Amino acid sequence: MFEFCTDPSTLDTIPWLGCYLTNGAHLLFYRSFLVVFALLALTAPTALAFGFAAAAASRSHIAPLAWLGKLYTAMVRGVPDIVFFLFFVLVLDQGIEYLRHQIVCPDWTEDIRQGANFLVCPEARTPSGNAPQWVHKTYGFALAVFTYAIVFGAFCGNVLFGAMRAVPRPQLETAEAYGMSRRQVFWRVLVPQMWVYALPGLSNIWMILIKATPLLFLLGIQDIVYWARELGGSRTSAYQYPHPDWRFWYFLGLLIFYLAFTKLSEVALARLSARLSRGQATAAGEEMRKAAI
Amino acid sequence: MTCAEAFHAYALRSLGIGERLLPRAEISLCEQVVLIGSGMIWNVYFGALALLLGFSFAVALAVAKNTPARLIRKPAEWFIFVFRGSPLFIQFFMAYEAFVMLPNLGVDFTLFGTEFTAETRWLARAWLGALLVLFCNTSAYTAEIFYGALRAVPRGDLEAADAYGLSGWKKFRRITFPTMLRLAWPGYTNEAIFLFHATALIFFSSFPAFQQRGDALYYANYFADRTFNPFVPYPIVAVYFVVLTLGIIALFGAANARLNRHLPAERRQRLRIRPQIIR
Incomplete structure (x- = not known):
């Protein structure tokens, strides 16, 4: 990157480090932090939408729909989330290929499951074998986002269901007394009021989500953990920047990154909580009202 | 291979006893059930031991965090912040790299009259290294729960204790600690459940499964890779x-009933299992 970096072996420690930390591989490493942020930015709204749908379904008067919603939100309680991560990525991958197989080549006669193999016709391969590298990467990333959204949607569903029940019953009764329909009560009274009750739970999930991002590595994405391992491994003098095993220091860097990130989120969420409590019939809202007088 | 044979060959495979080779071709359902069950031994080992050892340390940390003296409070606060604020996955990676970097030393010590040598290279093995990380991690999470409960001990109880002339250690042991435990128990149950879930991470982070002795998820992943069938x-x-999880809930529920036995029925705290704390 810098001009004096042409022959790093002649440099002192500090310029050497400067060159080392700005070489091509490190720029890729820094870019992989964007992968983490992209994952968070895409997963959070999707998971919230899944959770909202699940919570609304759990309240439904149609029994099968309510069961479905409850089953989905209950699924995360007894089983480690990492099992779901490993499971869903494979299931989604195979499911998509299977569906495309059914559509693209209907007259394929061989079995798809042959012993230990999963074979679909070549046209149904997703993404197709000759697709460029970035398609493969994007596809893998999209699968990961979807998997995260499924798992964290179930968490959100749990929280939102509880929040919907926490909205004081008289509020809903008043709305009914004004002649609102069930749908109107839901959208105009219940949903606007539930957020303040949902916020503690949702901020918890946000923290969990941040701390679940390194698991991307297990799903085969080239994320920060991948690069930290890659770059930290010892380099012999055959390389331009030889160094011993530095993985510990790289992981220390990641640890500090996550600590800073969670701390920052905590502060931001505390502010948001204060903002949402304004004018609410809760203890926090009451305190703010008294303080203002 | 019949089910009985599979059980004989793989029931203790995760401890290195039984058939050396894992099933390769023609994997039967029995083999999968037995081998994955064998892996559960490790999950229970890590979870139970970390929980047991972590309990007392967590109490100490919670009390330290609740102390006005800065010199005691700050380290406890930092410990809790570091282990709660960072992903367990990264903690495993970092601890492993740190343990690998340690020089190989042997420390001799005597226990029950026999000489033992504790070696630092054990730390790079999952059974000790991962246990140490889990111990610190669960202590931090539990300490935060206990700290919250300490703050919630009713003032009246403490004033009553003062009125009875209890102070210091006696007051803590007789009044503060039991009430804290009772208040913290539902949260602690959650923590226990998610600690056991977190044990599934161990062999997916950096700790290698020595001679393919892994936990339940390690074997499940092995089968999913072999058969390409995740279902x-x-x-x-x-x-x-x-x-x-149901076993833990039953166990902790019984303990909860005992902790609350002096209260009238409607004031007892019910256990509510909430997915709150996944690392």
């Missing part, structure tokens, strides 16, 4: 973990 091994793991 059998992962549900098996899920069932095992649900059973384990």
